[in-house]
Amino acid sequence: MPTRPVVAVVRFPGSNDDGDAALALESLGAEPVLVWHADHELPEEVGAVVLPGGFSYGDYLRCGAIARFAPVMDAVRRFAAAGGPVLGICNGFQILCEAGLLPGVLRPNRQLEFVCRDVAVRVESTGTVFTAGCVAGDELVIPVKHGEGSWYADDGLLRELERRQQVVLRYVDEVNGSVGRVAAVADESGTVMGLMPHPEHAVDPLLGPVGGIPILEGLVAAARTRLASVV
Amino acid sequence: MSSLRKLGFPVRSARVGRIVDLELDTTDPDQARAQVERMCEELLANPLIESVEVEVGD
Numbered sequence: 239m240p241t242r243p244v245v246a247v248v249r250f251p252g253s254n255d256d257g258d259a260a261l262a263l264e265s266l267g268a269e270p271v272l273v274w275h276a277d278h279e280l281p282e283e284v285g286a287v288v289l290p291g292g293f294s295y296g297d298y299l300r301c302g303a304i305a306r307f308a309p310v311m312d313a314v315r316r317f318a319a320a321g322g323p324v325l326g327i328c329n330g331f332q333i334l335c336e337a338g339l340l341p342g343v344l345r346p347n348r349q350l351e352f353v354c355r356d357v358a359v360r361v362e363s364t365g366t367v368f369t370a371g372c373v374a375g376d377e378l379v380i381p382v383k384h385g386e387g388s389w390y391a392d393d394g395l396l397r398e399l400e401r402r403q404q405v406v407l408r409y410v411d412e413v414n415g416s417v418g419r420v421a422a423v424a425d426e427s428g429t430v431m432g433l434m435p436h437p438e439h440a441v442d443p444l445l446g447p448v449g450g451i452p453i454l455e456g457l458v459a460a461a462r463t464r465l466a467s468v469v
Numbered sequence: 470m471s472s473l474r475k476l477g478f479p480v481r482s483a484r485v486g487r488i489v490d491l492e493l494d495t496t497d498p499d500q501a502r503a504q505v506e507r508m509c510e511e512l513l514a515n516p517l518i519e520s521v522e523v524e525v526g527d
Contacts, residue, residue, distance in 0.1 A: 300515055307512075336515065343517045390518060 242269035243285035243461035248314070248330075250275040250294035250305050255327065255438060259290040262438040262450065268458045275308040285461025286323040287314055289330025291383075291436060301344060301386050302332030311337060323367050323460040324430045325453075328384055331422075331432030340423055340432045341399060342391040347384070348415025354383040356447050358410040359421045359435060363403040366428035367460035368453045377410060378449030380435035387434040389416040389423070399423060406431055429460070489513055498525045 260270035294305040326334040407422035422433035437450025470483040
């Protein structure tokens, strides 16, 4: 039995998927540790970070705009800059975009309605630690639940990201008006990724689709690798 | 907009924006403008999707 790598799950005021993220990570072999937004440091020997879904700071101003100034975000930034894997889910994706750790921004859904259902996403890039175990073209079914999930970048930036394999997942069918039907983007290194679908809600066949497993397994594997290389 | 139309108002387009009223300590209009522009850059607006107009009053 390999050791369980520590994965920090950041809890902001208004986070509501932190518990599910921790349960999913635990079921996939990690040791989740909840970290409070006002903390200045991540736990020692942390192998990866998850920014979970929810409505941090009540979504005031713009989703994620205030969370990016949380004290813990400086630690997350340092961790990411040192090559640590960071996954932002839904509100976590919004925070990473507002923090400048990921390109683009999330706007209100084009249909101006909250969308809550299972969707299929296609793996476009296997060059991230989160999709390293997938095959390009794989379709994963994962639920979405968001009102502001329409990812936007201008044409030039979108093309640049596509060229650099930073568009990681695309919705198979139209969901929210995202340009290029983008569901997930990564940074250049492939160790920081954000996505609107919720992999942490899709890990148990008893509860529905299990498309979240490969993505979270990728995160756990990257956490394990990182700890092995750091120690 | 569709609700306004259902009510019978002849609306062609509608957009919702945001107004932020700020009171500053400074009385120098140039300084006030410069400060507010920095606030917009750092927090109040996301330049990818939002444009900003700054007005300085009394």
